[in-house]
Amino acid sequence: MNIYDISKKAGVSIATVSRVINNKDRVSEKTRKKIMDVIEQEGYTPNEYARGLALQSTKVIGVLCPDSSDSYTAAAIYNVERCLRDYGYDCILCCTGHRQEDREKYMKLIDSKQIDALVLVGSSYAAQDPKDQQYIIDAAKEKPVMIINGEVDAPNVYSVACGDEAAVEAATSGLIESGSRDILFLYNARSYSGRRKLQGYKNALQKHGIRERDELIALVTGGLDETIDFLLRQRSEGLRFDAVMASDDYLAAAAVKYAKKTGLKIPEDFQVIGYNDLMLARCCEPELTTVDSRVEDLSVAAVNYLMQILDGETPRQHSLLEGRLTWRGTTRTSEDGNPAPE
Amino acid sequence: MNIYDISKKAGVSIATVSRVINNKDRVSEKTRKKIMDVIEQEGYTPNEYARGLALQSTKVIGVLCPDSSDSYTAAAIYNVERCLRDYGYDCILCCTGHRQEDREKYMKLIDSKQIDALVLVGSSYAAQDPKDQQYIIDAAKEKPVMIINGEVDAPNVYSVACGDEAAVEAATSGLIESGSRDILFLYNARSYSGRRKLQGYKNALQKHGIRERDELIALVTGGLDETIDFLLRQRSEGLRFDAVMASDDYLAAAAVKYAKKTGLKIPEDFQVIGYNDLMLARCCEPELTTVDSRVEDLSVAAVNYLMQILDGETPRQHSLLEGRLTWRGTTRTSEDGNPAPE
DNA sequence: TTGTAAGCGTTATCAC
DNA sequence: GTGATAACGCTTACAA
Numbered sequence: 001m002n003i004y005d006i007s008k009k010a011g012v013s014i015a016t017v018s019r020v021i022n023n024k025d026r027v028s029e030k031t032r033k034k035i036m037d038v039i040e041q042e043g044y045t046p047n048e049y050a051r052g053l054a055l056q057s058t059k060v061i062g063v064l065c066p067d068s069s070d071s072y073t074a075a076a077i078y079n080v081e082r083c084l085r086d087y088g089y090d091c092i093l094c095c096t097g098h099r100q101e102d103r104e105k106y107m108k109l110i111d112s113k114q115i116d117a118l119v120l121v122g123s124s125y126a127a128q129d130p131k132d133q134q135y136i137i138d139a140a141k142e143k144p145v146m147i148i149n150g151e152v153d154a155p156n157v158y159s160v161a162c163g164d165e166a167a168v169e170a171a172t173s174g175l176i177e178s179g180s181r182d183i184l185f186l187y188n189a190r191s192y193s194g195r196r197k198l199q200g201y202k203n204a205l206q207k208h209g210i211r212e213r214d215e216l217i218a219l220v221t222g223g224l225d226e227t228i229d230f231l232l233r234q235r236s237e238g239l240r241f242d243a244v245m246a247s248d249d250y251l252a253a254a255a256v257k258y259a260k261k262t263g264l265k266i267p268e269d270f271q272v273i274g275y276n277d278l279m280l281a282r283c284c285e286p287e288l289t290t291v292d293s294r295v296e297d298l299s300v301a302a303v304n305y306l307m308q309i310l311d312g313e314t315p316r317q318h319s320l321l322e323g324r325l326t327w328r329g330t331t332r333t334s335e336d337g338n339p340a341p342e
Numbered sequence: 343m344n345i346y347d348i349s350k351k352a353g354v355s356i357a358t359v360s361r362v363i364n365n366k367d368r369v370s371e372k373t374r375k376k377i378m379d380v381i382e383q384e385g386y387t388p389n390e391y392a393r394g395l396a397l398q399s400t401k402v403i404g405v406l407c408p409d410s411s412d413s414y415t416a417a418a419i420y421n422v423e424r425c426l427r428d429y430g431y432d433c434i435l436c437c438t439g440h441r442q443e444d445r446e447k448y449m450k451l452i453d454s455k456q457i458d459a460l461v462l463v464g465s466s467y468a469a470q471d472p473k474d475q476q477y478i479i480d481a482a483k484e485k486p487v488m489i490i491n492g493e494v495d496a497p498n499v500y501s502v503a504c505g506d507e508a509a510v511e512a513a514t515s516g517l518i519e520s521g522s523r524d525i526l527f528l529y530n531a532r533s534y535s536g537r538r539k540l541q542g543y544k545n546a547l548q549k550h551g552i553r554e555r556d557e558l559i560a561l562v563t564g565g566l567d568e569t570i571d572f573l574l575r576q577r578s579e580g581l582r583f584d585a586v587m588a589s590d591d592y593l594a595a596a597a598v599k600y601a602k603k604t605g606l607k608i609p610e611d612f613q614v615i616g617y618n619d620l621m622l623a624r625c626c627e628p629e630l631t632t633v634d635s636r637v638e639d640l641s642v643a644a645v646n647y648l649m650q651i652l653d654g655e656t657p658r659q660h661s662l663l664e665g666r667l668t669w670r671g672t673t674r675t676s677e678d679g680n681p682a683p684e
Numbered sequence: 685t686t687g688t689a690a691g692c693g694t695t696a697t698c699a700c
Numbered sequence: 701g702t703g704a705t706a707a708c709g710c711t712t713a714c715a716a
Contacts, residue, residue: 002709013687018711028685045454049394050709053692058391060434067420071621074416078409081437085448090455092402093435095423106427112387113432224624253625260627279413282566283595285602285627344693355703360695370701392693395708 001044010038021046052114061306062110063091065121066098071278072295076121076148079299087307089116098124104135117144117306123161123193126150144309148302149293150192151318158309159318160302162293164193164275167323168200169207171273171291172245174325176208178332180243180271184234185217186227186255187247197247197275215239220251227254228261235262242270249274249281249290256284256330272330286329294321343386352380363388394456403648404452405433407463408440413620414637418463418490421641429649431458440466446477459486459648465503465535468492486651490644491635492534493660500651501660502644504635506535506617509665510542511549513615513633514587516667518550520674522585522613526576527559528569528597529589539589539617557581562593569596570603577604584612591616591623591632598626598672614672628671636663 003021007014012031019027020035038044052058061084065073081091092115096106103125111118118139125147127133133152139145140156147159175183185201187194198217205212218234220227231254234241246252252274256266264270266286274281274290281288298321308315327333345363349356354373361369362377380386394400403426407415423433434457438448445467453460460481467489469475475494481487482498489501517525527543529536540559547554560576562569573596576583586597594616598608606612608628616623616632623630640663650657669675 004709014710015687015689015712016685019686022711024712026685031685047395047709048455049391049400050692051711052391053389053395053694054709054711056692063435068410068423069413069417069420071411071413071416074413075411077435078411078437081410081435085436090434090436092432093405093419093423094427094432095420113390224621250621257625279566279592280622280625283599283622283625346693356694357696357703357705358701361702364695366695368701373701389693392708393695395693395710396695398708 001042002047006035006038006042006044009042010035056114057116058114059088060090060092060113060115061117061119062094062113062115063119063121064094064096064103064107064110064125066096066103066124068093068095070122071280072276072293073121075295076299079296080119080121080148080303083300083303087303091119100127100132107135107139111139111142115143116310117146119302119306120145120147120150122148123150123191124189126152126159126192128190128192128195144306146302146306146309148298149295153318157317158302158305158315160298160305161193161318161320162295162298162323163320164196164293164323165200165203167291167293167325168197168245168247168275169203170200171289171325172201172204173207174289174327174331174333175243175245175271175273176204176210178271181210182216182241183243183245184231184239184241184255185245185247186220186251187218188220188251189247190219194247201245216241224250224254224257227251228258231255231258232261244270244272246272246274249276249278249288252288252290252330253280253284256286256288266330267332271332274330277324277326281328284330289328289331289333290326292324292326294324297321343384344389348377348380348384348386351384352377398456399458400456401430402432402434402455402457403459403461404436404455404457405461405463406436406438406445406449406452406467408438408445408466410435410437412464413622414618414635415463417637418641421638422461422463422490422645425642425645429645433461442469442474449477449481453481453484457485458652459488461644461648462487462489462492464490465492465533466531468494468501468534470532470534470537486648488644488648488651490640491637495660499659500644500647500657502640502647503535503660503662504637504640504665505662506538506635506665507542507545509633509635509667510539510587510589510617511545512542513631513667514543514546515549516631516669516673516675517585517587517613517615518546518552520613523552524558524583525585525587526573526581526583526597527587527589528562528593529560530562530593531589532561536589543587558583566592566596566599569593570600573597573600574603586612586614588614588616591618591620591630594630594632594672595622595626598628598630608672609674613674616672619666619668623670626672631670631673631675632668634666634668636666639663 096103137154151159244255255272274288277290277292281290438445479496493501588594597614601612616630619632619634623632
């Protein structure tokens with residue numbers, strides 16, 4: 001069933017059918033109806049490939065992420081997809097893993113598929129090393145690239161990110177102001193976001209006149225158990241810390257379990273703050289104080305900017321949304337953000 | 343840059359270039375190399391739309407789910423995508439939401455896009471009412487449909503699911519054998535999977551000679567807080583229950599928080615079992631006893647079957663993978679599955 | 685308002 | 701081994 005079949009059955013030319021399908025130009029109400037009836041009757045839908053070929057634009061966006069099963073990423077992808085579909089776009093999803101080599105490989109692969117734009121989800125795409133950003137800059141020569149929660153400064157590369165630095169600074173300040181002095185900063189990637197969060201942590205220390213100590217900055221890899229083990233090991237090796245500022249709710253959950261194991265009482269003896277405000281934050285005991293990184297808002301903003309770009313407008317290249325601290329049971333700070341009375 | 347440009351620069355015809363791209367037929371090593379060099383040099387990649395148009399097959403699979411941000415679904419999608427990509431397929435993702443009307447709408451939309459097959463993730467696609475399954479049956483007339491964790495009995499519809507019924511029966515039996523009598527079955531959808539789990543619960547009761555009571559079967563909607571409130575309300579209205587068998591880890595987490603609020607000690611006074619073995623299960627306090635529904639194995643199996651189908655083979659239509667109970671802190675049953683000594 | 689025909693970039697079937 | 705050439709199904713000047 002193609003446009004020729006429809007045109008024949010409707011007794012018109014394919015051009016007219018095309019016009020009706022794309023409701024373009026002026027075509028008489030009578031013929032329009034006649035054609036619509038045939039289309040309806042035959043259950044015809046246009047071939048997207050022929051259309052893509054003719055139009056050189058496909059209404060398809062490539063969405064890349066390291067791992068779409070990660071809660072944060074999954075939320076971003078969900079919102080990106082829903083929002084793009086409302087604009088009439090399809091997304092093709094590609095999970096690249098974390099290795100630079102694979103990221104470049106898949107980027108190239110997806111890039112070769114006549115998509116209209118690329119969305120990169122996750123700060124790991126904004127590598128620290130500029131030469132690891134080159135593949136993004138190259139891709140942006142062909143089509144717009146939008147990064148969610150990362151930033152690469154190059155033509156045709158756009159980004160929307162959470163103000164991680166300010167949020168972590170505020171969170172860490174809360175820990176200090178409620179009496180913690182030896183705050184362990186726990187993070188799992190030297191990504192764009194990881195670096196910004198670390199900076200926020202450092203800012204807070206400095207602001208409160210606390211000396212920054214290398215041994216209190218810990219980059220961990222591995223899952224929940226590995227992180228708990230890591231913390232136990234640090235303790236047994238003599239490191240003292242009375243709070244954890246984590247770059248992620250998973251890491252914070254590990255810190256809570258660590259406290260449980262060592263008999264430290266939360267929040268009296270030990271405070272913990274997470275990041276992202278995942279469902280998991282509510283399931284910890286006590287519930288995690290954490291930063292809502294507004295992944296939904298970020299995703300929607302990213303798509304809206306992208307649509308502007310594809311419409312030929314040139315919105316600002318990089319925007320930041322403010323993170324929102326939510327005080328819960330793992331800190332001594334009360335809901336309004338002030339230290340609770342002792 | 344298209345096949346004509348390449349043929350011109352290489353001094354051959356487009357037919358020969360096409361042969362080289364698809365490494366077909368016999369083409370002399372010399373011309374092959376010459377063409378490959380030009381392709382390399384120009385960074386040429388074939389246009390997928392032209393190819394799709396010519397071949398009538400696109401190496402694209404449509405992946406439908408109600409909500410890709412749900413942890414279980416996200417894990418399934420991740421594995422499906424990875425596995426399909428290894429086979430050289432792209433996935434286009436479409437989140438349909440839970441409304442029947444929207445599911446049908448998006449199914450139609452995706453179905454019209456010249457994809458090679460459909461993957462439906464989540465048991466909600468296998469509706470209870472046969473007339474709500476019709477859209478799946480119709481879609482399967484055109485291309486194979488694979489359902490992950492659901493089942494629709496129709497030609498060209500395949501499925502891979504977890505043996506939810508047996509798993510819940512075993513889990514519920516564990517609750518009974520460790521002393522619980524008034525077990526609340528908590529679920530959130532009358533989906534295929536929800537129905538199978540409920541049946542498993544009923545089987546266990548019957549096997550142990552416990553009367554099934556309607557008021558102990560609760561279908562809840564809403565999030566964590568709503569579920570906690572629901573449980574508190576049931577209690578205040580006089581319903582007594584000493585365990586919860588939940589169809590989902592989120593619901594189980596709510597049950598744990600309910601117990602906390604009412605001062606019930608877990609597992610001494612109150613037992614809880616979840617489902618799916620999400621990360622969240624490890625973050626509850628105590629950690630959740632739960633069923634690993636093996637979403638990764640399911641996804642990989644689904645893709646492998648699908649590839650067989652697309653290769654013209656006809657594998658079995660419906661397969662079941664056994665769920666795996668993991669005993670943790672919310673039950674009195676010890677690791678080996680036997681009731682712990684009192 | 686409608687129709688004709690060229691073009692989009694491939695693959696595949698013929699000849700040679 | 702290689703080269704013309706006809707599909708594939710659509711959009712869109714340009715003509716009528």
